[in-house]
Amino acid sequence: MKKNSTIYDIAKKLNITAATVSRALNDNKLISAKTKKLVLATARELNYEKNASALALKSGKTNLIGLVVPYINRHFFSNIIMGIEEELNPKGYHVMIFQSNDSYKKEKDIIDRMLKSQVDGIMISIAKSTLESKHLEKVLHQNVPLVFFDRKLQLKNTSSVVLDDIEGGRLATHHLIQQGCSKIACVISNPRLDIYRDRYNGFIKAHKENSINHNPDLIIEADSSLASGHEVAEKIIRMINEVDGIFCSSDYTALGISQRFQEEGIDIPKKIKIVGFSNEPFTSLLELPLSTIEQSPYEMGKASAKILLDQLNNQGVSIDHSVKIHPKLVTRLSSKISLKK
Amino acid sequence: MKKNSTIYDIAKKLNITAATVSRALNDNKLISAKTKKLVLATARELNYEKNASALALKSGKTNLIGLVVPYINRHFFSNIIMGIEEELNPKGYHVMIFQSNDSYKKEKDIIDRMLKSQVDGIMISIAKSTLESKHLEKVLHQNVPLVFFDRKLQLKNTSSVVLDDIEGGRLATHHLIQQGCSKIACVISNPRLDIYRDRYNGFIKAHKENSINHNPDLIIEADSSLASGHEVAEKIIRMINEVDGIFCSSDYTALGISQRFQEEGIDIPKKIKIVGFSNEPFTSLLELPLSTIEQSPYEMGKASAKILLDQLNNQGVSIDHSVKIHPKLVTRLSSKISLKK
DNA sequence: TTTAATAATGTAATCGATTACACAATATTA
DNA sequence: TAATATTGTGTAATCGATTACATTATTAAA
Numbered sequence: 081m082k083k084n085s086t087i088y089d090i091a092k093k094l095n096i097t098a099a100t101v102s103r104a105l106n107d108n109k110l111i112s113a114k115t116k117k118l119v120l121a122t123a124r125e126l127n128y129e130k131n132a133s134a135l136a137l138k139s140g141k142t143n144l145i146g147l148v149v150p151y152i153n154r155h156f157f158s159n160i161i162m163g164i165e166e167e168l169n170p171k172g173y174h175v176m177i178f179q180s181n182d183s184y185k186k187e188k189d190i191i192d193r194m195l196k197s198q199v200d201g202i203m204i205s206i207a208k209s210t211l212e213s214k215h216l217e218k219v220l221h222q223n224v225p226l227v228f229f230d231r232k233l234q235l236k237n238t239s240s241v242v243l244d245d246i247e248g249g250r251l252a253t254h255h256l257i258q259q260g261c262s263k264i265a266c267v268i269s270n271p272r273l274d275i276y277r278d279r280y281n282g283f284i285k286a287h288k289e290n291s292i293n294h295n296p297d298l299i300i301e302a303d304s305s306l307a308s309g310h311e312v313a314e315k316i317i318r319m320i321n322e323v324d325g326i327f328c329s330s331d332y333t334a335l336g337i338s339q340r341f342q343e344e345g346i347d348i349p350k351k352i353k354i355v356g357f358s359n360e361p362f363t364s365l366l367e368l369p370l371s372t373i374e375q376s377p378y379e380m381g382k383a384s385a386k387i388l389l390d391q392l393n394n395q396g397v398s399i400d401h402s403v404k405i406h407p408k409l410v411t412r413l414s415s416k417i418s419l420k421k
Numbered sequence: 422m423k424k425n426s427t428i429y430d431i432a433k434k435l436n437i438t439a440a441t442v443s444r445a446l447n448d449n450k451l452i453s454a455k456t457k458k459l460v461l462a463t464a465r466e467l468n469y470e471k472n473a474s475a476l477a478l479k480s481g482k483t484n485l486i487g488l489v490v491p492y493i494n495r496h497f498f499s500n501i502i503m504g505i506e507e508e509l510n511p512k513g514y515h516v517m518i519f520q521s522n523d524s525y526k527k528e529k530d531i532i533d534r535m536l537k538s539q540v541d542g543i544m545i546s547i548a549k550s551t552l553e554s555k556h557l558e559k560v561l562h563q564n565v566p567l568v569f570f571d572r573k574l575q576l577k578n579t580s581s582v583v584l585d586d587i588e589g590g591r592l593a594t595h596h597l598i599q600q601g602c603s604k605i606a607c608v609i610s611n612p613r614l615d616i617y618r619d620r621y622n623g624f625i626k627a628h629k630e631n632s633i634n635h636n637p638d639l640i641i642e643a644d645s646s647l648a649s650g651h652e653v654a655e656k657i658i659r660m661i662n663e664v665d666g667i668f669c670s671s672d673y674t675a676l677g678i679s680q681r682f683q684e685e686g687i688d689i690p691k692k693i694k695i696v697g698f699s700n701e702p703f704t705s706l707l708e709l710p711l712s713t714i715e716q717s718p719y720e721m722g723k724a725s726a727k728i729l730l731d732q733l734n735n736q737g738v739s740i741d742h743s744v745k746i747h748p749k750l751v752t753r754l755s756s757k758i759s760l761k762k
Numbered sequence: 763t764t765t766a767a768t769a770a771t772g773t774a775a776t777c778g779a780t781t782a783c784a785c786a787a788t789a790t791t792a
Numbered sequence: 793t794a795a796t797a798t799t800g801t802g803t804a805a806t807c808g809a810t811t812a813c814a815t816t817a818t819t820a821a822a
Binding site for chain 2 (some may be wrong): 807808809810811
């Protein structure tokens, strides 16, 4: 077992004390240039690396950041993670990633474990089932900076980066209206979550702005899944003449609907136009590519990491910084005005 | 700033020494039951948590595992990560994830940073551009257990978990032969990587087993991308009558080919059958679903984590443990014998 | 009753780096 | 030349937990 060398090894070799070595390594101005040069040379020679645990113990800083997402294998979240790592790694922070599987219980456990590991900061996108915030208040109480991304709770002294979901819903709906739709269905996931409620609000907003009434019967709640899309499709088929456009808060639901429609020979986009949400990778690969809303997860990750860095540098000063990422409309065949595939 | 309590706080409160507290917390048999009870109660009362940095400093164990993948946002890798976390987290290990972006230089830097952070073990799927192994020998030299998954290098004293890629290639090709194909193209990514070379070898193996000759002109090298698939499609179209089946070492290339074929009105699966590789999420969502090979990344992650745990528990004893994961054939419309879509 | 064994706890060193304070050597100023 | 800065290093405490090695109190054996 090759043990790592320490400042004591360097000190012994040069016949000086560890304190001097430490100062030299940290470029302390009290140390003479000659000594510094010697120490640096010896450090290199002995392959010296600072011991992270010792530093952490002394300073109380671990340089670890805790990250909680519902699932890492979702396109959206894994790209957020990419953005976060890209921003934090160069600053010397390492990221510990945890998955809540959308479970409140798991999320609580994770937070406990993170605090136990003494992370310097926490970034979280909360689980669907999280309604309470006690576990997160504990974080703030221990003075650990906390940043929400995408899915947040209302909490004092916490920053957040979220998509402007209202604008996302508005953009998608406005686009459908522009493409000539006037009888638009809104297929929305669990409206208890901010993100979905806001997408719905955007849907409403677009109607108001265009002075169009929406049909309350066409507001349909549905999971973000293919199967749910199939079910919704049946509903819509029964009132097919009341509908000429569909806005879905999920690409999966949109695809589910689209699949059933194609089986039924309902012409997309001629008879009905569809826009989804999230720009999932598959949306561009379909034979009938799906119009959707890009959430720029990579940028979202970067933005939230930047905010966390800010908080880490201004320890004590608790900022309440909220950033909204602008959604982008991605138009594809599923909503094109007159093109036939 | 609410400081965490220490064993000294507990000791002071109970008028005993920190040593006794430490022993009580670790359930040392020398300590009386009465004292243990008192200490445990006080620890709870003060919200005591062991200081991870102090433990790490004393023991030399950080309970951190370094993980390197080319990209975390790839379906395959993010699912491997899920499997790894699932296995390691319950054992008290935390995972630090890094991305090499398939760059050798980045990979080297990452390894350095990990060693600096004194991870207890390293799991890695090497970058495409990694040909040397000096950075990894350094890992072994420091006696840090190393486990490869999916993409490995030949290195003594290291374990690995990889897909049985030969079997994968054989399964896919054999399936095509069973479906009546006899003129099968093999579209293969960079054969310098084991995984691709093996898939190719499986292709050959299936031909031998079925006593069929393959046409060397139909071995085509191509990137794992849509664009590359489009190019390959052009080539194949020029010799369309020489081909009745295609095995691709990548789902993306397969989709690219399929797209061009559909544009050209070439009937899949009637005229030509296609099988891809990886079971990417999109393959099941296509209007013409793609047959492919499932790599079971989640299981792969679990298996490699288990091996690492083994090594961590048998410090010193360097095992050389190789596991092969069995690929599974997933048949879909793109290779079905007589069904017309 | 004395001695040896056992049980329970204390003392102090250790892991590796930082840093307040002390001190010596040299340079500067009066 | 004496007094005072300035410069460069050393000493030792500190962060929090563990543990080899005392030490004391208690019990069992002789």
